[in-house]
Amino acid sequence: MPLPAWQPVGENFTLSCRVPGAGPRGSLTVTLLRGARELVRRSFSGESPRARGAVLTAAVLARREDHGANFSCRAELDLRPHGLGLFENRSAPRMLRTFALSPEPPRLAAPRLLEVGSESPVSCSLDGLFPASEARVYLALGAQRLHPDIILEGDALRAAATATASAEQEGATQLACSVTLGRESRETWENVTVYSFPAPLLTLSAPSVPEGETVTVTCAAGAQALVTLDGVPAAAPGQPVQLQLNATANDDRRSFFCDATLEVDGEVLSKKESTELRVLYAPRLDDSDCPRSWTWPEGPEQTLRCEARGNPAPSVHCARPDGGAVLALGLLGPITRALAGTYRCTAANVQGEAVKDVTLTVEYAPALDSVSCPERITWLEGTEASLSCVAHGVPPPTVSCVRSGAAEVIEGLLHVAREHAGTYRCEATNSRGSAAKTVAITVEYGPSFEELSCPSNWTWVEGSGRLFSCEVDGKPQPRVECVGSRGTTERVLLPLAPPDPSPRAPSIPSEPASGIYTCNATNQHGSMVKMVAVSVESPPKMDESTCPSHQTWLEGAEAVGPACAALGRPSPQVSCSREGGPWPQRIHVSRQDAGTYLCLATNAHGTDTRTITVGVEYRPVVAELAASPPGGVRPGGNFTLTCRAEAWPPAQISWRAPPGALNIGLSSNNSTLSVAGALGSHGGEYECAATNAHGRHSRRITVRVTGGRELGRGCLSQRCGWWHRWK
Known part of the structure; x- marks a missing residue:
């Protein structure tokens, strides 16, 4: 069966496939397809071998996705069980269109x-x-x-x-x-x-008339419309409205309005029409459009306007009466002080002209320059003066000056005193702003000495690098010279802080000399003299000449301490100590007193220290005299005698041998005596003596050269010897 042209979505439609004459029917299979997908498949197996042809029918629910889908039928005849093949045939596809409304x-x-x-x-x-x-x-x-x-x-x-x-x-x-x-x-x-509702018709008897002429205005519309001219309605729908007037300058550019209304199907519709009347008249310069006085702030760009009423539109020209500057009307430009002044403005058109004088005032903030308000002012003590600053500005500024840190405004004539010196802040103010300036007032006066700043008695300390400070009060700063006036200081210039740079001043010594000096202070307003007594002192100083760095004591002697003195004024006190302990007034010198001492010199101007090394010298003592080998010596044998001495400075060692003893050897410092191949002449008493600057000390030892022996050693009163006994 053919498919419907349109199939509503959600409703069933019938698919039917007829396969006429195909057989045997028992070997036939028929399939209904949507595209390549099988919808229904039926096999007719079991049918009579003589049966031919088949019909397959199915009801299908239409869906949106079935719109545009192709439906077809496939028939398969399987004769493979009969020794033949599988035969297949398809119907032409039919497209389905679905819809929803x-x-x-x-x-x-x-x-x-x-x-x-x-x-x-x-x-x-x-x-x-x-x-x-x-x-x-x-x-x-x-x-x-x-x-x-x-x-x-x-x-x-x-x-x-x-x-x-x-x-x-x-x-x-x-x-x-x-x-x-x-x-x-x-x-x-x-x-x-x-x-249908045509627009109303609004007409003027003349669109442009000279001032004083009569003008007729007419407002009309369609037959069913009701018109109103400037609020005045017509007597009935379809009738026009007219208005007559004597044209004046105020009527120029006057607008007239014609309103028409029409009722359609219970709704009122309206349409409007307007027109403008032009009245020709001579120029007029009104104060509202061209003021007699202009005031502008200096700086920002402004547009100067002087507009005249008139028809045709007048041209306006403003210039100084003397033929000077011309104002650029209607143009944006900067406002400067040079534009200030009076101008004559002329407006003209074909109907006539109008003339008006205008004044342009340019306002600007105050300015305080160095001529009218100098940064520095000098007054003289005892005179009369006033602090006045003049400022430039429009409107004229008011100026007030106040001392820094104070609130009172300085006004009027002042009797100048030193306390008037200082820094003042002058401020000029007008409606356009303010300007401030700092003014320094100096009050000058003659020199004067003060004891604190220039003492009558001064002590100079050597090495301090300090100069005599004689500060003199005065403005301008006085020049001060202090010159010796008596004895050794006469005409000698006392170095001052700072030194006088004048090349004509006397030469300045490396250090001042004690004495009396006359100090003279001078400036352009006078001079003053003062006498100054100078004394020279110095801090302690120790050197090799006053405090030798190496000193020697003798053991057993009496000592009061290191020999140290110090230079300085006033005379310094000197004290020495060892390892932080004070030095006793007097000591009996022993070897333990040797070492390092710190000496300290002190006066009012400081201290000086010096490190002293003390050596203690003592007489020699032969501490040991020994033989080696410790027993006696056989003929032909070797022996050595050793002598050790204690002394400072070190002792010189000397030997005394038995008479006839030859071939004796001594070490480099004589501390050792040696004999090789002892003979009988080498036997006997040997003496070792130690000698230095403080004395001499000796000891003896006896050496025996023989056969078998007993050896012994003994010491009797500064004498030690060796002896032996034959066995």
Whole structure:
């Protein structure tokens, strides 16, 4: 069976496939397909071998996704069990179109009233369409079919068109819309009233007249319209309204308004028309458009305007009466002080001219310059003076000066005193701003000495690097010289802090000399003299000459301490200590007193220290005299005698041997005596003597050269010896 042209979504339709003459039917299989997918498959096995042909029928529910799908039938004859092959045949595919259409009517959007000759947008929309692109729309205004633009959004459709009414359609008519999809349609309509309402006609007897002439204004409209001219209504619909006036300058550019109203289908419609009257008249310079006085702030760009009323539009020219500067009217430009002054403005057109004098004032903030308000002012003590600063500015500024840190304004004539010196802040103020300036006032006066700043008695300390400070009060700063006036200091210049740089000043010694000096202070306002007594002192100083760094004591002697003295004024006190302990007034010198001592010299101007090394010397003592080997010596044998002495400074060692003892050897410092190949003459008493600057000490030892022996050792009163006894 053929498929339906359109099938509603959600409803069943019948698929039928007929395979005529195919057999045997028992070997036949028939399949209904949607595209390549099997919908229904049936095998006719078991049928009579003589049966031929087959029919397969199925009911299918239409869906959206079936729209545009192809349906077909496939027949398979399987003769392979009979020794033949599998035979297959397909039908031509049939395409199915499905659709869905909302039961609701379309929605119309259209004006209730439509004026002849005017255009108005209309639209027809419907939701719930599938497929929306297959829908057909019919939109018409009366018998006039419209050609809408179709806009699709998913399952929604909107048809938009522009409706233009003609005079033939005037009156009541219908706007109809029909949407068709598949085998179904949805329709709707709206009533529209078409009307005719021409614009009112507003006329002037003359569009442009000279001042003083009469002008007639007429307002008219269609037969059914009621007109109003500047608020005055006509007597009845369809009748015109007129207005007459004597033209004046104030009527120039006057607008007239003509209103027309028309009632259509219970709704009142209106239209308006306007026109402008031009009145020709001579220029007029009013204060509102061209003020007699202009005031501008200096700096920002401004547009100078002097406008004249008149028709035709007058030209305006403003210049100084003396033929000087001309104002650039209507142009944006900077305002400068040079523009200030009086100008004559002339306005002219073909009807005449007008003249007016205007004054331009340029205001600017105050300024305090160095001429009218100097930064530095000098007054003389005892005179009369006033602090006055003049400022430039428009409007004229007020100026006040206040001392820094004070609140009182300085005014009037002052009797100058030193306390008037200082820094003042002068401020000028007007409506455009303010300016401030710092003014330093110096009060000058003659020199004067003060004991604290220039003492009558001064002590100079050697090495301090300090110069005599004689500060003198005075303005300008006085020049001070202190010159010796008596004895060794006569005509000697006392070095001052700072030193006098004058090349004519006497030479300055490396250190001042004690004595009396005359100090003279001078500036342009006078001079003053003062006598100064100078004394020279110095801090302690120790050197090799006053405190030798190496000193020697003798053991057993009496000592009062290191020999140290110090130079300085006043005379320093000197004390020495060892390892932080004080030095006793007197000691009996022992070897333990040797070492390092710190000596400290002190006076009012400081201290000096010096490190002293003390050595203690003592008489020699032979501490040990020994033989090696410790026993006696056989003839031909070797022996050594060793002598050790204690002494400072170190002792000189000397030996005395038995008479006839030869071939004796001594070490480099004589501390060792040695004999190789002892003979009988080497036997006897040997003496070792130690000698230094402080004395001599000796010890003896006896050596025996023989056969077998007993050896012994003994010491008797500064004498030690070796002896032996034959066995």
